[in-house]
Amino acid sequence: MTGNGGGEGHIWEGAWRIVGRLRAAGFAAYVVGGAVRDRILGLPVEEADIATAATPSEVLALFPEAVPTGAAYGTVTVPWEGKAYEVTTFRREVYPTADRHPVVAFGTSLGEDLARRDFTINAMALGPEGEIVDPFGGREDLRRGVVRAVGDAAERFREDPLRMVRAVRFAARFAFVIEEKTWEALVALRLELVRVARERILAEVDKLFRREGIGRGLALFDAAGLLAVVRPKCRPVAEALFPRLSPELPRAVLVWTWERFLADPPGYPEGFFRLPWPRRLRRAAAILDADLAELSASPPLAGLPWPLVRAWAEGDEDRATALFSLLSLFREAGAEDFLVPAPRDGVGEDSLPIVLPGRWADVRTRLASLPVPTYRDLPLDVGDFLARHGFRPGPWVRKLREALYRSVNAGLFPPDPAALEAEALRLAARLER
Numbered sequence: 001m002t003g004n005g006g007g008e009g010h011i012w013e014g015a016w017r018i019v020g021r022l023r024a025a026g027f028a029a030y031v032v033g034g035a036v037r038d039r040i041l042g043l044p045v046e047e048a049d050i051a052t053a054a055t056p057s058e059v060l061a062l063f064p065e066a067v068p069t070g071a072a073y074g075t076v077t078v079p080w081e082g083k084a085y086e087v088t089t090f091r092r093e094v095y096p097t098a099d100r101h102p103v104v105a106f107g108t109s110l111g112e113d114l115a116r117r118d119f120t121i122n123a124m125a126l127g128p129e130g131e132i133v134d135p136f137g138g139r140e141d142l143r144r145g146v147v148r149a150v151g152d153a154a155e156r157f158r159e160d161p162l163r164m165v166r167a168v169r170f171a172a173r174f175a176f177v178i179e180e181k182t183w184e185a186l187v188a189l190r191l192e193l194v195r196v197a198r199e200r201i202l203a204e205v206d207k208l209f210r211r212e213g214i215g216r217g218l219a220l221f222d223a224a225g226l227l228a229v230v231r232p233k234c235r236p237v238a239e240a241l242f243p244r245l246s247p248e249l250p251r252a253v254l255v256w257t258w259e260r261f262l263a264d265p266p267g268y269p270e271g272f273f274r275l276p277w278p279r280r281l282r283r284a285a286a287i288l289d290a291d292l293a294e295l296s297a298s299p300p301l302a303g304l305p306w307p308l309v310r311a312w313a314e315g316d317e318d319r320a321t322a323l324f325s326l327l328s329l330f331r332e333a334g335a336e337d338f339l340v341p342a343p344r345d346g347v348g349e350d351s352l353p354i355v356l357p358g359r360w361a362d363v364r365t366r367l368a369s370l371p372v373p374t375y376r377d378l379p380l381d382v383g384d385f386l387a388r389h390g391f392r393p394g395p396w397v398r399k400l401r402e403a404l405y406r407s408v409n410a411g412l413f414p415p416d417p418a419a420l421e422a423e424a425l426r427l428a429a430r431l432e433r
Contacts, residue, residue: 011035014080015048016128018063018087023128025062027054028090028110030125030133037121040132040142041174050087051113051125055106059087074106092116093159111135118156118163119170119182120148145176153185161192164226165204172208172217183224190225201230371415372408380404380420389425396431403427 015031022029029052035045052059059076060066066087069077074089090113092105110125110133117123120141125133132139136150147170149156149163157163164186171178178186193201208217221227372378382401386393404420404427413419 010081011045011048011083014083014085015050017080018050018078018085019052019128021062022050022052022054022059022087025054025058027052027058029053029087030110030127032114032125033117033122036124036126036132037138037142039126040124040139047083048085050085051090051110052087053090053107053110054087055089059089063087073104115150117150118160118166120150121146121170123150141179145174146179147171147174147176147182148179149182149185153182154189157185157189157192160196161189162196162200162204164190164193164224165196165201165221168217168220168224168226169204169208171220172213172215175213175216178220186224190229193226193229198230372405378404378408378420379415379417380424382424385421385424385428389428391428391432394432396428399431400424400427403431 015035019029019031029050031048032051033049035048038045054062056068056071056074056076059078060068063076063078066076066078069075069086070088074091076087078085078087089106090108090110092108092112093116114123114125114133114135120136120138122138123134123136124138127133137148141148147167149167167178167182167186170176208214378401382397385391386397404424407413407423408415408420413423
């Protein structure tokens, strides 16, 4: 096999150069893990890790520029033409206690090294001539679309409970199913996740955000009971919200939902959806107040007029105008599905916005008919308006833009420059003070 690696030539060329030098010195060496999996799947390979019979000191002797980045686990980082490759000694891990800190033994075989890994699809090795070492059926599981633990699933999850979250992440990313025994062990041992630092869990969730399949991950995370372990108080929200979430919801909405559930303090409080509607509105507004500053600065939602969200939640706008104005704004972020009102608990159309299938023909028709679908469609350059009339910029300018947007879409005056100019002058005289 040459170093072109299915298009990631630079990554694979460096990997094979390192493997070649190790083998020339008499040490077995292979590319292992995710690079092998993604290559078989025909996916782009972003990094390549190498496993070898050489000890860290032997690797350092062969690569003087290398850095020992994980000596306790036998890992040395070898730089090669702008890329960094983790080279790790074959090892066996024993977990004598429940604190997830293994006792590491070097000098083992490739087979033992692959046996310590989490899932069969990650427990394969690739040599420079194209030879694949696959002792646990990883290729067949890739073909079948299955995430299956290496060996005993319960033992793998007890060794490191974070592997349960990783199982969900891989199933979501590749649209795979979790093999039956692996799933049963995951559900049975879900409470073990409390032993894992929240930072490690969020790091795995962050990896999920960077890939497709966030909706599938959200559903699996809840179905396994992992959400109830990580944030027990969020369970009532999950029961109310998840059945209405489409797996294909836009990334921005799903990221927001994850962050809301995993936040500290947790998201919507227990019993929230049992509150009478007026109290629910006030509580939602209070929660939004705490979220808006951070959320409004987070791409891809940055720049959206979040005060409109709060105005809608507080119910201080004409309901139809506020709803469809809000939908048009979220359409820009690809998040409109999240804000269709869904009936709940007998309150009919006055429920919190979730997802109501079957309403989209009417919604899209109404959105298309808005006089000013987005802020950018306002026929008034607000910056130019300020300069021409000598107004000083400030926080009040956002309120001005919001008021103009809402008034036009409410039909209070036509969307033409002269009418907007007159209304803007009237509002600016009041708001700038």
